[in-house]
Amino acid sequence: MEEQALLSRLLEEDRLAQKWLYERYSPLFFSVCRRYLSSREDAEEALVSGFYKIFSQIDAYQNTGSFEGWMRRIMVNEALMMLRKRRNLVFPGDDRAYPETRDDFSIDAELSAREILSLLEELPPGYRTVFNLYVMEGYKHQEIADLLGISINTSKSQLILAKEKLRKLLLNKGIGRET
Amino acid sequence: MDPFDIFKQQESKLHEKPPEQVWKKLEKRLEQHRRRRPRRGLRKPELQLGAVALALLLILFAAVVVWWFVRNG
Numbered sequence: 001m002e003e004q005a006l007l008s009r010l011l012e013e014d015r016l017a018q019k020w021l022y023e024r025y026s027p028l029f030f031s032v033c034r035r036y037l038s039s040r041e042d043a044e045e046a047l048v049s050g051f052y053k054i055f056s057q058i059d060a061y062q063n064t065g066s067f068e069g070w071m072r073r074i075m076v077n078e079a080l081m082m083l084r085k086r087r088n089l090v091f092p093g094d095d096r097a098y099p100e101t102r103d104d105f106s107i108d109a110e111l112s113a114r115e116i117l118s119l120l121e122e123l124p125p126g127y128r129t130v131f132n133l134y135v136m137e138g139y140k141h142q143e144i145a146d147l148l149g150i151s152i153n154t155s156k157s158q159l160i161l162a163k164e165k166l167r168k169l170l171l172n173k174g175i176g177r178e179t
Numbered sequence: 180m181d182p183f184d185i186f187k188q189q190e191s192k193l194h195e196k197p198p199e200q201v202w203k204k205l206e207k208r209l210e211q212h213r214r215r216r217p218r219r220g221l222r223k224p225e226l227q228l229g230a231v232a233l234a235l236l237l238i239l240f241a242a243v244v245v246w247w248f249v250r251n252g
Contacts, residue, residue, distance in 0.1 A: 013213060015206075022202060030201075031193035047197055048205045056212055107185045113192040120186075136187050163183055176182070 003067060010058045018055055025068070026051070029075045035132050036079035038121050042086065043079075050078040076137060080147070083125060091126035091154055093161050105167055107176045119169055127162035134159050 001020060009017035029050060033043035053074050061070050083089045111119075120128055129148065133139040134155075139147070144155040170176030 013209075015209075018209065019202070022205070026201070027194040027196050030195055030197045031190065034193065034195070044197060044201050047201055048208065051205050052208050052212070055209060105182050107182050111185065111189050111192075113195075116186060116189060116193060131183075135181075135183055136190060166183065 007058070010055065022051060025071065032072065032075050033079050034117060035120055035136065036129060037082055042082050046078040046082045050075040053078070083129065088125040089129065089148070091150060091158055092124055093157055104179050105176060106179050107170060109175050111175065119166060122169055123162055123165055126158050127165060130155055130158035131162040
């Protein structure tokens, strides 16, 4: 469906257009929610809230930037709100300058979906959230700091600690190796 | 290349169709939202303004009619 035609129909609250958009993007956005939230039920709840916001605030989309990017930001915000609601958004460690993760490391094998999710689930929520925002969504540290209400240094340190933990997990599982 | 970029590269593997009841839940919320809201057309400011102007004109017209009948017995 052509985007402008779709947007017009969404503005009219056309249920078929809403269903079409949901069918197209729900697998992607469900995976976004699953990456942030350990509980599958919470991920489903965040997905419902995210789509509800997309449909009920469709007139707020300004046509400046990609529609998918706009929807994705809404989904990420919903996942973050769910983390806050569950009081999971804590940032262990401090914001001192940790050394960057060593680059003498590589990941050989293809990771399966289950491996990716289980690795992310082993990270504390703070590490995992910053890792998701920085590596997966491509946010800058300043944006992450603004979004989470933390300092830039905390964002940087959480990322380094997340990578360090992942590196150890990958080495232990024999998926990653020192180079 | 950052070795952790592999997570991003393989993100599509995580795509998963959510259970059917998720759409049903969403549809129910959308239906409640639709029932709560005023009709879409009147949410546009120019239409709201038009409706107010029309109501004022009707009141004015009624007032003139009443005044005319009172004056002419």
